Every structure is written in C-alpha cells, then in structure tokens.
Amino acid sequence: MEFNRCVRCGSFFNTESSICCNCEPKDKLEGVHASSFISGNPEITSIGDLSINI
Secondary structure, three states: OOOEEOOOOOOEEOOOOOOOOOOHHHHHHHHHHHHHHHHHOOOOOOHHHHHHHO
C-alpha cells in the first residue's frame, strides 16, 4: 500500500488524487468561486489579467 501526501493540508492518504478526501470539497468550492469570478469579469482574458485583479 502506497500513501500520498495531500498538497493542501499535508496529511497522508491512500488514493490516486493529489488531495485528501477532507480537502477535496474545499478544492472544488474554490474552483467554483474562481470560475464565477472569471465569468463575471469578461475583461479578464489571460492569467496575467487574473493575477492583477486578485
């Protein structure tokens, strides 16, 4: 059995993902927030624009 370390919290877990099951909902929620922010700001057309606005 091989353990992985969660990239968000550092805990050990045993799945193929890079984040543990405790951090997965947080990761998905942040993705939804980022998507909503980008959708609501059509002037953001690149990663550079996004980094300036955050």
